[in-house]
Amino acid sequence: MxxxxxxxxxxxxxxxxxxxxxxxxxxxxxxxxxxxxxxxxxxxxxxxxxxxxxxxxxxxxxxxxxxxxxxxxNQKMILRPTNFGHLGVFAEAASNWQWLKDQSNSNIKALNMFAYTGGSSLAMAKGGAQVTHLDAAKGIVDWARLNADANDISNIRWIVDDVNRFLDREIRRGNKYDALVMDPPSYGRGSKGEIWKIEDDIMPYLERCKAVMSDKPAFILFTCHTPHFTPKVLDNLIYTVWGENLTTESGEMTIPQDSSKRTIPSGFYTRVTFP
Known part of the structure; x- marks a missing residue:
């Protein structure tokens, strides 16, 4: 096509x-x-x-x-060539979009963090979920809003903020979410210059995430492009924070190559469902 x-x-x-x-x-x-x-x-x-x-x-x-x-x-995505070689969509991420849509319904409040241009937010919104889309870069959130408009989607709340600062505020307010999507970078900066380094910040971040989950959680999608954060590492992090009364399915995200059996490995994922 x-x-x-x-x-x-x-x-x-x-x-x-x-x-x-x-x-x-x-x-x-x-x-x-x-x-x-x-x-x-x-x-x-x-x-x-x-x-x-x-x-x-x-x-x-x-x-x-x-x-x-x-x-x-099945999602319309607006693309632009950036100075970093990105276009506004990571092809490997689409392997999780259908799963997110299938897991979502109108009773679910979902929080998508480090949400980029919104592919996962669109998928959950299409499934009926009420989605909060969070990213520290205003320009990226504006781009995600254009993608939502292009797909005639309106059930998304847009937040520009540092993820830890936002989570701390939600914890104080007692706000809860039934589903979480997390795609933490190896290194980054928040909206006010906060430093994010995954090795130092991942455990406190996940503890914050657990604190904003509802008493009847639905699902978590945890993805990562940091090389040594393999599927087993993601699983172990989830079990350490949420306990073992859950089910995980994990693996590599890949980009299939046309007319070839080769695929390009591009990060890792674990999908979490709760009883």
């Missing part, structure tokens, strides 16, 4: 993608194998993102539109 996302090939630490009809090459540190398509196919790319050793990077030809959209796993 020209208006969707397809991974065409990967190898030599890069990936060749068709993103809504825009052919591009972006870095892919996991792809240590050789490409399967000939070089002439890779040369069809309209643009290539090049990383800088000093951080960030740039688009080589700067030929992509300022904005376009795709329909990916």
């Amino acid at each position: 020209n208006n969707s996302y397809t991974l065409l090939d990967s190898g030599h630490f890069r990936k060749l993608e068709n993103v809504g009809g825009q052919i591009m090459v972006r870095p892919c540190p996991q792809a240590c194998w050789a490409p399967s398509l000939p070089k002439k196919e890779w040369n069809k790319a309209k643009d290539i993102y090049l990383r800088s050793n000093k951080g960030g990077g740039q688009w080589k030809f700067n030929s992509l539109p300022e904005q376009w959209d795709i329909v990916y796993h």
Whole structure:
């Protein structure tokens, strides 16, 4: 589909993608194998993102539109090329969208943290949940709101705040949520310059999360792109904080490659359901 996302090939630490009809090459540190398509196919790319050793990077030809959209796993997503090589959607995340939608209903209050441009928020809202979308970057939340508008979704509350500060406020107010979606970064800054480092902050953060869960929790989706936070690590963190009276299903998030058995591993997940 020209208006969707397809991974065409990967190898030599890069990936060749068709993103809504825009052919591009972006870095892919996991792809240590050789490409399967000939070089002439890779040369069809309209643009290539090049990383800088000093951080960030740039688009080589700067030929992509300022904005376009795709329909990916039944969700319309607005895309923009950023200075970090991102587009506004991480293809591997879509593997969890259907699960989130299936778990959601109109009786569920859900909190999506580190929520980026809202793919998970849209999925839960489509399932009927009342969703609170939380991210520290105002520009990203504004982008997520555009995605919600594009999907005719209105049952989302938008919050720009540091996640720990927001959780502390919700704990004081006694506000509770039945479902949590968590995608903590390895490192980040809050809306007022707060420093987040996952190794130092993950346990206090999860304790805060437990404190805002209702007495009858429905589900948790815990995803992470930090290399050593493997599925078993995510499971152990969940069991340490919530106890063992729950069910987890965990694994790698991947991007399937077109016409090939190869997939690109891109982070880890654990899905949690409660009795």
